[in-house]
Amino acid sequence: MSLAAGPGRGHVAVGQLPEELKLVVDKHVAYIQSLDTRKDELEYHLTEHLRIGGIYWGLTALHLLGHPDALPREGLIDYVLSCLCESGGFGAAPGHDAHILYTGYSVQILTMIDGFGALEERLPDCKQKIARFVASHQQPDGTFAGDEWGEIDTRFLFSALYTLSLLGYLPHQRPSEPPLINLPAATAYIKACQNFDGAFGVSPGAESHSGQVFTCVGALYIAGELDSYLGEEGKDRLGAWLSERQLPSGGLNGRPEKLVDVCYSWWVMSSMAMIGRLHWIDKAKLTAFILQCQDPDEGGMADRPGDMVDVFHTVFGVAGLSLLGYPGLVEVDPAYCMPRHITAQISK
Amino acid sequence: MASHGIPRVSGASLDKSEQAKQKERKQIDQYKALESEVTDRIKARDYSNATFQATSKLLSQNPEYYTIWNHRRRLLQDVFARELATGPSGPLIDETDAAAAQKAGLTLAQHEIALLVKEDLLFLIPLLKQYPKCYWIWNHRSWLLSTATQHLPVHNSSELWQGELGLVTKMLSLDSRNFHGWGYRRQVVKEIEQLNGSSMAESEFTYTTKMVETNLSNFSAWHNRSQLIPRILSDRQASSKQRQTFFDSEFELITRALYTDPYDQSLWFYHQYLMATLDASNDQALPILDPCTNTGRVDYLEREIDSIKEMLEGAEDCKYIYQALLEYSSRYIEVEAGNKKVSTVELREWLDELRKLDPLRAGRWRDWQEQLKL
Ligand SMILES: [Zn+2]
Numbered sequence: 001m002s003l004a005a006g007p008g009r010g011h012v013a014v015g016q017l018p019e020e021l022k023l024v025v026d027k028h029v030a031y032i033q034s035l036d037t038r039k040d041e042l043e044y045h046l047t048e049h050l051r052i053g054g055i056y057w058g059l060t061a062l063h064l065l066g067h068p069d070a071l072p073r074e075g076l077i078d079y080v081l082s083c084l085c086e087s088g089g090f091g092a093a094p095g096h097d098a099h100i101l102y103t104g105y106s107v108q109i110l111t112m113i114d115g116f117g118a119l120e121e122r123l124p125d126c127k128q129k130i131a132r133f134v135a136s137h138q139q140p141d142g143t144f145a146g147d148e149w150g151e152i153d154t155r156f157l158f159s160a161l162y163t164l165s166l167l168g169y170l171p172h173q174r175p176s177e178p179p180l181i182n183l184p185a186a187t188a189y190i191k192a193c194q195n196f197d198g199a200f201g202v203s204p205g206a207e208s209h210s211g212q213v214f215t216c217v218g219a220l221y222i223a224g225e226l227d228s229y230l231g232e233e234g235k236d237r238l239g240a241w242l243s244e245r246q247l248p249s250g251g252l253n254g255r256p257e258k259l260v261d262v263c264y265s266w267w268v269m270s271s272m273a274m275i276g277r278l279h280w281i282d283k284a285k286l287t288a289f290i291l292q293c294q295d296p297d298e299g300g301m302a303d304r305p306g307d308m309v310d311v312f313h314t315v316f317g318v319a320g321l322s323l324l325g326y327p328g329l330v331e332v333d334p335a336y337c338m339p340r341h342i343t344a345q346i347s348k
Numbered sequence: 349m350a351s352h353g354i355p356r357v358s359g360a361s362l363d364k365s366e367q368a369k370q371k372e373r374k375q376i377d378q379y380k381a382l383e384s385e386v387t388d389r390i391k392a393r394d395y396s397n398a399t400f401q402a403t404s405k406l407l408s409q410n411p412e413y414y415t416i417w418n419h420r421r422r423l424l425q426d427v428f429a430r431e432l433a434t435g436p437s438g439p440l441i442d443e444t445d446a447a448a449a450q451k452a453g454l455t456l457a458q459h460e461i462a463l464l465v466k467e468d469l470l471f472l473i474p475l476l477k478q479y480p481k482c483y484w485i486w487n488h489r490s491w492l493l494s495t496a497t498q499h500l501p502v503h504n505s506s507e508l509w510q511g512e513l514g515l516v517t518k519m520l521s522l523d524s525r526n527f528h529g530w531g532y533r534r535q536v537v538k539e540i541e542q543l544n545g546s547s548m549a550e551s552e553f554t555y556t557t558k559m560v561e562t563n564l565s566n567f568s569a570w571h572n573r574s575q576l577i578p579r580i581l582s583d584r585q586a587s588s589k590q591r592q593t594f595f596d597s598e599f600e601l602i603t604r605a606l607y608t609d610p611y612d613q614s615l616w617f618y619h620q621y622l623m624a625t626l627d628a629s630n631d632q633a634l635p636i637l638d639p640c641t642n643t644g645r646v647d648y649l650e651r652e653i654d655s656i657k658e659m660l661e662g663a664e665d666c667k668y669i670y671q672a673l674l675e676y677s678s679r680y681i682e683v684e685a686g687n688k689k690v691s692t693v694e695l696r697e698w699l700d701e702l703r704k705l706d707p708l709r710a711g712r713w714r715d716w717q718e719q720l721k722l
Contacts, residue, residue: 040372041372049413092414092415095415097415149421149491151483196630197621205534206530237630256614257525257567257614258525302351307354308351308356313350
């Protein structure tokens with residue numbers, strides 16, 4: 001069971017969008033279900049390194065759309081387990097090397113389908129082994145490498161923290177055990193990535209970027225330090241930068257003078273939600289923008305209206321609509337990009 | 349996968365002919381065969397030149413395949429280790445190589461490592477051009493260079509990093525806001541500085557001047573400039589007076605730019621940065637003035653509020669001006685309790701304009717109104 005990340009087959013040109021915009025739930029469900037039947041396309045094979053990500057994106061979208069069982073659970077479990085490496089980490093597909101990002105996606109999938117029991121049969125004490133794999137990537141300065149080759153990125157730090165929290169292995173979740181990671185060092189690194197504009201970059205000194213804002217805000221949120229670190233003044237400053245990302249089309253961009261995009265819209269608005277400033281942008285216009293990015297005939301969402309759809313933009317579009325309170329959708333957790341009723345069960 | 353900016357095409361044109369389908373099947377078979385070849389060879393620990401060439405072929409088709417980059421590095425690590433273990437008395441020494449190594453002041457192993465690294469750096473160039481946003485290519489490049497730095501004398505690794513500075517300068521001249529490009533530039537500069545033991549802050553600062561002069565709206569360049577300022581002032585051991593002169597000249601530069609285009613967000617961000625250096629509560633902007641006194645703050649706030657008010661003429665519909673006026677005025681009121689410069693009436697007027705011009709952010713303006721008690 002695996003989801004290709006390939007394009008949709010929609011055929012609506014820009015300008016032909018229906019007057020009344022509605023979320024085409026059934027079509028999105030059918031689109032996500034169809035992604036595993038693309039093996040006759042070269043693109044399917046060229047994007048194998050995105051398989052586990054594709055499953056996480058597709059499954060999350062289905063959960064938020066209210067169809068959590070639209071993909072066969074057994075197939076999902078088998079596939080995720082086939083990506084497990086000896087180290088306790090997961091690769092992007094069977095035979096691919098373990099990486100902290102794909103380990104994160106695998107843990108998110110297993111959490112959503114309640115699959116740790118099945119994993120336990122294959123790998124006794126599985127949660128602790130995965131947690132140790134993640135923790136082993138922390139560097140002396142607090143940050144995390146993505147894999148054994150040592151690339152550093154705040155995305156990996158965020159991934160490490162949410163993975164450990166889903167597994168119940170953050171220091172404050174196990175106060176009686178020696179901590180697996182140095183959490184204060186991790187958050188100190190995040191704080192060093194903040195710029196004068198209140199936003200965050202990929203490393204200390206790097207330009208502010210909304211993808212990195214999301215990972216840094218998410219990391220501080222999961223570490224329980226977001227409110228105390230930013231304070232109201234810090235939230236105002238960051239919120240101002242984030243709110244300036246909305247352009248007249250209603251969509252949001254990733255940095256000043258860039259194009260709007262559904263994926264950036266999610267990273268910006270989820271960060272705004274975490275700091276309590278989501279009311280600083282026009283929610284109705286953003287909702288309309290996301291709906292315009294749908295393929296109303298074949299399902300799926302694109303980066304911008306009229307473009308090719310893919311499962312990556314589909315989940316961020318649906319999650320965005322959920323955060324905006326679109327009727328009928330399951331509530332999303334802005335930090336984990338997973339259903340709120342599932343993350344609510346994480347031990348605090 | 350995460351496709352960006354690719355137009356959706358009609359269903360009819362996606363129905364492939366039997367011929368096209370057959371061609372695609374053949375492509376898939378070839379790709380899968382190549383993939384198996386690489387994977388099988390690596391499994392058998394066959395770290396030969398043939399395996400290396402096979403990874404090159406596969407990565408040229410699919411540079412996102414990170415595991416293959418890992419295999420390539422495993423193979424190179426093995427070759428380097430063998431070179432280093434053989435030492436100068438190895439059995440198969442090519443005489444020309446030995447002479448070249450000696451001439452360059454390298455051991456034979458170092459000479460071989462340098463050659464392999466340079467060759468691999470060249471292999472990446474066309475890939476970077478075709479896929480400038482692919483993380484894994486940049487990654488591999490960094491790995492090659494740090495491995496070379498580990499094994500080669502300072503002079504040689506410094507030369508390699510200098511080459512990178514040339515490359516990234518070329519890339520930024522083609523796409524001046526490439527995120528990886530700017531990040532890589534900072535990394536390269538840091539490495540050269542460490543190797544040579546001298547600061548490059550001045551020349552990098554000059555580079556940002558050149559970049560913003562070419563394109564005022566390049567926020568990446570303005571950002572880098574803001575990062576370099578504390579360093580050049582410290583390198584120059586600037587006096588209070590020199591710091592003030594410097595601060596004034598930055599204001600002059602940005603004010604001129606703002607007069608050219610007050611609707612450009614990037615420019616306002618840089619102006620905000622300069623103003624943030626006066627703001628004691630902003631830990632992310634180190635003060636430029638030293639000492640940064642309350643009188644100094646008040647003087648600059650007054651001057652900038654006046655100067656921005658003048659910008660309104662002919663640009664009455666520019667929301668950034670009202671935003672700046674409100675923001676700097678509220679800070680002014682905080683530091684200058686006497687508050688001679690701005691009146692509540694004015695603040696209200698500006699906020700009303702802002703509401704009219706920028707209804708998207710109505711919620712923010714509402715919160716601001718409450719905060720300013722207007
Ligand atoms: Zn996107």
